[in-house]
Every structure is written in structure tokens, then in C-alpha cells.
Amino acid sequence: MRVVIVGAGPTGLLAANLLGQAGIETVLLERNLDLTDHPRAITIDDEGLRICQAIGLAEEVSEHALLKRAAHYVSRGRYLVKIAPTQQPYGYPQISTFHQPTFEAILLKGLQRFSCVQVRFGCHVKTLAYDDHGVILQLEKHSGNIEELHGEYVLACDGGRSGMRQHLEIPLHPTRFWHLLDPYSHQSRRSIRSERTQRWLVVDTVDDMPTLSSIIFFCNPARPAVTVPAPAGGRRWEFMLKPGEPEEDLLSDEAITHCIQQALHTLPANERPTSSSLANKTIRKTMYTFHSTIAERFAAGRRVFLLGDAAHQMPPFGGQGMNSGLRDASNLCWKLQLVIQSTAAPRILDSYQQERLPHVIQMILFSSVLGGLIMPTHPLLAGARDLVLNSIHRIPPLRRQLTDMEVKPQPHYRSGFQISGGGPWTGKLLPQPHILLRDGQRQLYDHVSGNTFSIVRLSNNPAHDFEPFMRGIWRQLAVHCIALRSTSFAPGQIAASERISEIIDESGQLAAILQHRHDLFLLARPDHHCMGIFPITKLPHVEQALAAILS
Structure with missing residues (x-):
């Protein structure tokens, strides 16, 4: 087998479509017996939709998404920031929401177009080893049977708890702001192991508030919260847990209803929808711990590559977790095609980490900064934040940068697979008019x-x-x-x-x-x-x- 992909989440399914489109013999392994039936990621950006366009599925994905959403930050009955990009530099809206199980089903169905791609559910990778021609994976099937699979290249797309990353003994490190100056400093600062994590309750419900059509960040020091409209009449709520707060205290419908009412009270009085009981409206509720970590390296021996959450994890506030995984696959798969088809030497694969690592760090820190806007729980810190954002809002150039989301890190690779002397556009993603x-x-x-x-x-x-x-x-x-x-x-x-x-x-x-x-x-x-x-x-x-x- 030329390429083995481990993990049938969005990143793995996209990579399989890209390789199948290129005619590369590929097998996609998933330890579960089917795709996930509950949503995790909920936002897709313009770059993500453009990547879906590359595999011929953007139109179908868009049909099942809520396109062109705005994002509002609200505190004490006033809007601090309204992000509502009007430009579509890459051909698609910059903020859209989607239903992950539907998205994955579309990608899985897309694989039926390629006879060179196999999909095998119920297969768990127990061990891996190298030989002169690639990687040998020992698989445990759902039946308990053990078999071996050989692949020239392996893409580990198996999520934040990646078993493949653990097999490779590649550690995760917390991401800090000095990584912007030196993206590889996480490899040398071994003594710094502490990671700032934050627990949040995530609740998916049937939407009974259609007037809230935007993503809203409730910057309430009593309980920071987020709500996101979802396709097919769904809505997500996210609530931050306080330090030491027992999780079970928030899991009842009564507690969640109280949290929703508390969040809605942050809106201007004339815009507050009424909140009814959650009885028969909760689809899923679970606790998440948000991380800001990055793998020490994205590859092992030019044979095994980490993609998506297996390589990096970030807070959800910028909506960039899944989108970064899609960028990983888009960056790596065409390079694998060149190598497998003997058009290029394997050393071009080194540019995968060289290009993706700095951009991922930017996205993690961007997401952390956005989270920092809504998470202050001390009234004085929250008041200082409101004062700063209100001041920025009065300065038209700064207001425009926020409104048009120009503060989001742009896809610009400053080194890697490029030619020197090519001018300021070198490494940048081209617009799509x-x-x-x-x-x-x-x-x-x-x-x-x-x-x-x-x-x-x-x-x-x-x-x-x-x-x-x-x-x-x-x-x-x-x-x-x-x-x-x-x-x-x-x-x-x-x-x-x-x-x-x-x-x-x-x-x-x-x-x-x-x-x-x-x-x-x-x-x-x-x-x-x-x-x-x-x-x-x-x-x-x-x-x-x-x-x-x-x-």
C-alpha cells in the first residue's frame, strides 16, 4: 500500500480524497465501526471551503452549512466588537458553521469516486515498525484478529489522543508567545511542561432562538459563554467552568437552563430572546478541556506524518482547530504525490513541518488571544477589557481590522517549498476571484x-x-x-x-x-x-x- 491514513475524522477523510484524486493507492483505517455521530468542530472558514473545492465537494458541503455568519462580542448589555467580514478573498465566506457528522459523511461518500482508496472501519493500530521500504503496522480488527499492513507512508490523523503519536514517542508541548519569534523553541525548552488548560461545558441543542443568527461570545465575568447557530435547526452553547467547580453541578437541564439565561442577560435588553426549558431539546452535553499544545515534530523519518489534532491542539475561539487540520492535508498530499510518482525526491517532505509549524503556532496563539477576551472572571480585568475594546471601536482603521477579521493570521509560508527572489507574494495563498x-x-x-x-x-x-x-x-x-x-x-x-x-x-x-x-x-x-x-x-x-x- 502506498499510503496508510490512520483516523477517519475530517483531516483523514480529506487526505484520502486528495490522494484518491491523484490516483494514489491509499487505505483509510478507523478504529471505530463507523463515523462519529456527534458534532465536535462546528465552524469552517473560507480556506477550508476552498480546500473542499479542490476535491470537488465544496458545493455539497456548502448546501449543508450556514454560510456567512457574523461573530459578536457582548458585555454588560453592550456590543464590544462585531466581526462581520464582507470580503471573500478566497472565494467563500470567512465564517460559516456546519454539522460535523454530515460533513464527514459527504467526505466519506466522496471516496466512492476512487477505486484506489479503501476504507476499513474497526481497525486499531497496535504497533508500528520500519523496514527498508516503509512502515509495518500491526492491526487489531474489531473481531480480535491480528494482521499486518505495509505502507510506504503513514498519515496519523487520529486526533488529540493520537495513539500513533504515542507509538512514535513524540511529546506535546504547550505553546507560548515566544514561539512566534522561534517556532522551534518548544523543542529546546524541555523544562517548561505546564500547560494552561480550561474546562468548558459544551451543549448541543435544538435551536429555539432563531433571532440569534450570529455567533455570540458572552463576555460575562460571572460565567463566560459562547453560542453558535448550527445547520438544520441546531445550536451549540459553551460555558466556562470556574476553578474547582464540580462538573456534575452543571450537567442537569436546570443548571444548563440557568447558564443560558445568565448568558442572555448579557445582551442588550431589547435583543434578549426568551429561553424556555431544555426538556427534550438537548442533543448532547459533555465536558471538554481546551488545550494549546503542539507536537515536538510533525514527522518521523520522512515516513510517518502527524496531521490535525494529532499534531496540534488549540482553543476553539478562533474556529481554527479543524481548519488547521484541513490545511495540513492540503499542504502534504500533493508533495506525497510528487514523491510517489518519482517527480521529486523525498526531502521535499521536510517542507511540510517547515511550512505548517509556524502557521499553526500563529493560529494557536490567535485562538488563545480571542479566548482571553471572553474568559476574564475578575470584574476589574473584565472592565479593563471592555474599556480597551470600546476605545479601539472608536478608531475607524482599528475597528475595520476587527470587523473585517484582518487580525486573523494569513496563510503565508515564509520558507519551505518556494524559490528565493520571488518577491513579496512568495509563500502567500493566492486570492480566488x-x-x-x-x-x-x-x-x-x-x-x-x-x-x-x-x-x-x-x-x-x-x-x-x-x-x-x-x-x-x-x-x-x-x-x-x-x-x-x-x-x-x-x-x-x-x-x-x-x-x-x-x-x-x-x-x-x-x-x-x-x-x-x-x-x-x-x-x-x-x-x-x-x-x-x-x-x-x-x-x-x-x-x-x-x-x-x-x-
């Missing part, structure tokens, strides 16, 4: 560029301008050429090659990235991150650098 095709259709950009390497140029003569990219390493990589026209399509003219697509970007975003210059070309990766922008005179340098990366 709607583009116009020759036949008059308007589509999202990725539908045209596809999940492969691509070259983008301003060009009104594609046959001439892309001729250098029809041979050599570009042909080897099956690079897709995108001719960005600055004028309307010439009547009757057709593209000179199947590898060339002509588009018009009416938003002007792509032309602006190219500085409106016809002598520049942009090289993009299969995950739509920019490898660099170069003048055509630097083409030999780029070819040599790309060959060096791959060889």
Missing part, C-alpha cells in the same frame, strides 16, 4: 487552474507568451498555463494548447499581483500558494532552482 471564460461562463479561479502547478501571465498572445513553458521541467510537471487577458477575447481564436487557459479577471486582483506587467510570470503550487513572481528574463534561473528543489 470569479473569472470570465471565453464561452461567457463565470467561475471561481481554482476551477480553471486546477490542483497542479500553474503559470500565470498577462497575455493577449498565449501561443507566443507560453511557448517556453511547453517543454522541459514544465512539461514534466504538467504545468497549467493561465493567460490573463487584459482585453476581451479575440473572436474565433482558440488556445494554442490544452495546457493553456484564457481568462479575464474582472476584479483586477491577479493583474495587480503581477503589477500589470506583461514581462512577469507567477508560479503557483498545487495548493495555490505562490512560489514566486519573476521577470521572463529570469526563466533559466527559475528552472534551475525548481529542478534543484525537486531533485
Whole structure:
């Protein structure tokens, strides 16, 4: 077997779809007998939906989601911050909510498209060992039978309590703000083991408050709380436990109803919905301990890789836990494809940790900061927070940064699989505007560029301008050429090659990235991150650098 994926959660299911799409022989193992029947993650962002687009499932996922939600922070009857992004730089709303069992079912059904992918439920990995060709897994099946499975590569997507991570003896470390300066400092500060954790009660209910259509963070020092509208008439409530508070004190319907009423009292008086009894409305209630931890390393021997919660865990306040796992799979799977298909050397797999680790740390700390806004329980600290946020709200540029969620860390890889000298866009995720095709259709950009390497140029003569990219390493990589026209399509003219697509970007975003210059070309990766922008005179340098990366 080429690739073995352990864990059929969102990250593992996505990775299986990406590898299946690439025609890679893959087996997906799950120790349980079926997918989870209860929701854990509840928010998906624009990057997550764009990744679902890459496997052809974004439309179906969107049909079962509540798209374009706002997030409000409220305290003492006043709104502190209203986050309501209006822009969709990556083609999708920046905040949406979803039902995880439905999401996983869509991903599992998507695997039926690929004969090269097997799914095996009721299989638990007992041990792992290495040989010259990969990894040997000893599996215990639900029947009690033991068997061995060999895989060239193993993706551990088995969650926060990852058995695979424990087999590999890779420790978790708490994440601190100094990791922003040195992402690898968690590997050297072995003496610092304490982790700040926080217990929360999570309750999924039938929604009887349709007027609360936004995600609301109740910044109430008496009991910080969150409510999230869910698809299909659902609603999630989350309540912070006080230090030393017994969990059983909050698990009754009466206690939960009191917590809900206490949270609603934080809203402005004219916006408070009435809260009825929870009788026959509770779907699930459970205690969670929120962590801010990261694995000491994301890989073992270029053979086994940790993804998702197996590699990192973060508070839920930024809605980035599952989305970070989706980014992990999107980053790694195309690199595995290059290696398995002998297009690149295994050392390119080192860029997985090199790229993902710093970004994950940013997301953990971003989520921790958002949690810090709602969790103060001392009245003086809560009052100071309200004062600071109210002051920020009076400054238009700062208010806009919060409202449009510009404070969220952007997907920018500053080192890894990229070419030096490519300018400020190197490592950044490219925007995804709607583009116009020759036949008059308007589509999202990725539908045209596809999940492969691509070259983008301003060009009104594609046959001439892309001729250098029809041979050599570009042909080897099956690079897709995108001719960005600055004028309307010439009547009757057709593209000179199947590898060339002509588009018009009416938003002007792509032309602006190219500085409106016809002598520049942009090289993009299969995950739509920019490898660099170069003048055509630097083409030999780029070819040599790309060959060096791959060889």
C-alpha cells in the first residue's frame, strides 16, 4: 500500500480524497465501526471551503452549512466588537458553521469516486515498525484478529489522543508567545511542561432562538459563554467552568437552563430572546478541556506524518482547530504525490513541518488571544477589557481590522517549498476571484487552474507568451498555463494548447499581483500558494532552482 491514513475524522477523510484524486493507492483505517455521530468542530472558514473545492465537494458541503455568519462580542448589555467580514478573498465566506457528522459523511461518500482508496472501519493500530521500504503496522480488527499492513507512508490523523503519536514517542508541548519569534523553541525548552488548560461545558441543542443568527461570545465575568447557530435547526452553547467547580453541578437541564439565561442577560435588553426549558431539546452535553499544545515534530523519518489534532491542539475561539487540520492535508498530499510518482525526491517532505509549524503556532496563539477576551472572571480585568475594546471601536482603521477579521493570521509560508527572489507574494495563498471564460461562463479561479502547478501571465498572445513553458521541467510537471487577458477575447481564436487557459479577471486582483506587467510570470503550487513572481528574463534561473528543489 502506498499510503496508510490512520483516523477517519475530517483531516483523514480529506487526505484520502486528495490522494484518491491523484490516483494514489491509499487505505483509510478507523478504529471505530463507523463515523462519529456527534458534532465536535462546528465552524469552517473560507480556506477550508476552498480546500473542499479542490476535491470537488465544496458545493455539497456548502448546501449543508450556514454560510456567512457574523461573530459578536457582548458585555454588560453592550456590543464590544462585531466581526462581520464582507470580503471573500478566497472565494467563500470567512465564517460559516456546519454539522460535523454530515460533513464527514459527504467526505466519506466522496471516496466512492476512487477505486484506489479503501476504507476499513474497526481497525486499531497496535504497533508500528520500519523496514527498508516503509512502515509495518500491526492491526487489531474489531473481531480480535491480528494482521499486518505495509505502507510506504503513514498519515496519523487520529486526533488529540493520537495513539500513533504515542507509538512514535513524540511529546506535546504547550505553546507560548515566544514561539512566534522561534517556532522551534518548544523543542529546546524541555523544562517548561505546564500547560494552561480550561474546562468548558459544551451543549448541543435544538435551536429555539432563531433571532440569534450570529455567533455570540458572552463576555460575562460571572460565567463566560459562547453560542453558535448550527445547520438544520441546531445550536451549540459553551460555558466556562470556574476553578474547582464540580462538573456534575452543571450537567442537569436546570443548571444548563440557568447558564443560558445568565448568558442572555448579557445582551442588550431589547435583543434578549426568551429561553424556555431544555426538556427534550438537548442533543448532547459533555465536558471538554481546551488545550494549546503542539507536537515536538510533525514527522518521523520522512515516513510517518502527524496531521490535525494529532499534531496540534488549540482553543476553539478562533474556529481554527479543524481548519488547521484541513490545511495540513492540503499542504502534504500533493508533495506525497510528487514523491510517489518519482517527480521529486523525498526531502521535499521536510517542507511540510517547515511550512505548517509556524502557521499553526500563529493560529494557536490567535485562538488563545480571542479566548482571553471572553474568559476574564475578575470584574476589574473584565472592565479593563471592555474599556480597551470600546476605545479601539472608536478608531475607524482599528475597528475595520476587527470587523473585517484582518487580525486573523494569513496563510503565508515564509520558507519551505518556494524559490528565493520571488518577491513579496512568495509563500502567500493566492486570492480566488470569479473569472470570465471565453464561452461567457463565470467561475471561481481554482476551477480553471486546477490542483497542479500553474503559470500565470498577462497575455493577449498565449501561443507566443507560453511557448517556453511547453517543454522541459514544465512539461514534466504538467504545468497549467493561465493567460490573463487584459482585453476581451479575440473572436474565433482558440488556445494554442490544452495546457493553456484564457481568462479575464474582472476584479483586477491577479493583474495587480503581477503589477500589470506583461514581462512577469507567477508560479503557483498545487495548493495555490505562490512560489514566486519573476521577470521572463529570469526563466533559466527559475528552472534551475525548481529542478534543484525537486531533485
